Amino acid sequence: MTRVMYGVAFGEGKWDADRVRTIMGEDLAAVILSIPLSHCPSNDRLFWRCSKDGNFSVRSCYWLVRRGCVEGVVNVISEECWRSVWRLQCPPKLKHFLWCAIRGNMAIIERLLYRHITSNSDEEKATPISSFADRWLWLVNKLSAENNRKAAALMWACWRCRNLQLFEDVWPDPVLLAAGFCRLADDYTRHMQNVRPLGGCNIRSSCLRWYPPHFGMVKINTDAHVLSGNMAGLGVVCRNYCGKILMIATKKIHYTDPKCAEFQAIRYALSIARRFNYDNVWVESDALGVINTISHESRGFSPIFSVYDDIRRDRSLFLSCKFSYVKRNGNTMAHLVAREDTAGDEELIRVTNFPSSIVTLAMLDISN
Structure with missing residues (x-):
């Protein structure tokens, strides 16, 4: 006989999914069901979700405050986004651009309004249906590593072109600008592939x-x-x-x-x-x-x-x-x-x- 309490089926080490959905609703149930359980009966315990080991630290609390909202804490997709960005073979500046875009740090009207830097909301009326993180993760799963690098370079070029027009009143050729950014990313990747073997690799042949x-x-x-x-x-x-x-x-x-x-x-x-x-x-x-x-x-x-x-x-x-x-x-x-x-x-x-x-x-x- 399996004893069920608070949505947990002790003895099996897994959630009683139907009961969790009934009590908590679909949205919260998805978050709860994603929490892994031990196969052995154990007592409930509190943990700090904003650190990797579950221990509270002032540093993790500081970054939570800097983030400005709690929704990032339960965003289960963010780690996969970071993983895809850091594994991308591209210049560090391009990774920094993607990092800023995923975090929502780009100086678009939505963020400027949130920070009370501007009150004009008519300059950029087009807003994405979902977040950049969702769009980027979808793209990563659809394209090869090489095409992901090119797509990121094109995004970077679009952002640069937009900033030149808005802030410097410069109207560059978007095709030439995009081609230059893609060539920069390709040249950097080829250079790193040639340099890394000379520097010695710590990975064992096994x-x-x-x-x-x-x-x-x-x-x-x-x-x-x-x-x-x-x-x-x-x-x-x-x-x-x-x-x-x-x-x-x-x-x-x-x-x-x-x-x-x-x-x-x-x-x-x-x-x-x-x-x-x-x-x-x-x-x-x-x-x-x-x-x-x-x-x-x-x-x-x-x-x-x-x-x-x-x-x-x-x-x-x-x-x-x-x-x-x-x-x-x-x-x-x-x-x-x-x-x-x-x-x-x-x-x-x-x-x-x-x-x-x-x-x-x-x-x-x-x-x-």
């Missing part, structure tokens, strides 16, 4: 591709993928010392943020390994920050540490259990499995009849 485990050990690759409708997919791929696929699994969860989703993917991998009675496991992920947190045995009060505590407990149940980081090109199978359709079910596990695309990728991993 992080660059998939390697098989030792005999008697199962290697489990994991990944998380953001889906539509505030959902995320967790992907797990288990292979033996020959590189043979033993099992693949996909699970759907309520999305909260990228790091938390990656943590839940690793927790799901360990739970799958226990269900299939694997004794010696090697868990691999392309989320470096998550692997470092596990390695350093970090502590905190935020919900993400409930997931980490589950991982810490589960790893002690194996004869041997190690974790490692691999670049995305060595984790492609798990990424593809995370995108699988579960046909309405919470999870989908396969031990035979694997998709041809998965089998092909497994053969490529072995041959490389």
Whole structure:
């Protein structure tokens, strides 16, 4: 018999979704359901949402006040935006432009009115249907990395052209200006690609591709993928010392943020390994920050540490259990499995009849 209290189904480690929606309504329910729960019964605890570890600090409170509103605290999409910006291969000035646009720091009439700098609201009547952050994240998921860089450069050029006209009464050729900004971004990217190898790379060769485990050990690759409708997919791929696929699994969860989703993917991998009675496991992920947190045995009060505590407990149940980081090109199978359709079910596990695309990728991993 499962005891249900305050929307939590103790014993299963997951929310009673129907009850949460009934009590809190759809909008708040989406935020609540995205909070991960521990698989083990535990007491409720308070945490400070504005810091990564859940501990209150004056610094985090200061930045909350500087932000000017609380809505950014519950904006679960912002971390994915920051991640996409900092990974963009482009000049730092272009990243700073995107950072300002996503934060809403651009000197448009809407912001000037909010800060009481101007009272004229007729100069710019066109306002976006949604925020720049929403538009940018949508664009990132639609275009390649190269096209995202070009799109960002074109936005930057549009902003520069607009400022020249409004503040300096200069009317540049927009085509030439855009071409120059795109060329600047491309030249910077080529330069950095040529310079970085000469400076020495700290990434070990073992992080660059998939390697098989030792005999008697199962290697489990994991990944998380953001889906539509505030959902995320967790992907797990288990292979033996020959590189043979033993099992693949996909699970759907309520999305909260990228790091938390990656943590839940690793927790799901360990739970799958226990269900299939694997004794010696090697868990691999392309989320470096998550692997470092596990390695350093970090502590905190935020919900993400409930997931980490589950991982810490589960790893002690194996004869041997190690974790490692691999670049995305060595984790492609798990990424593809995370995108699988579960046909309405919470999870989908396969031990035979694997998709041809998965089998092909497994053969490529072995041959490389």
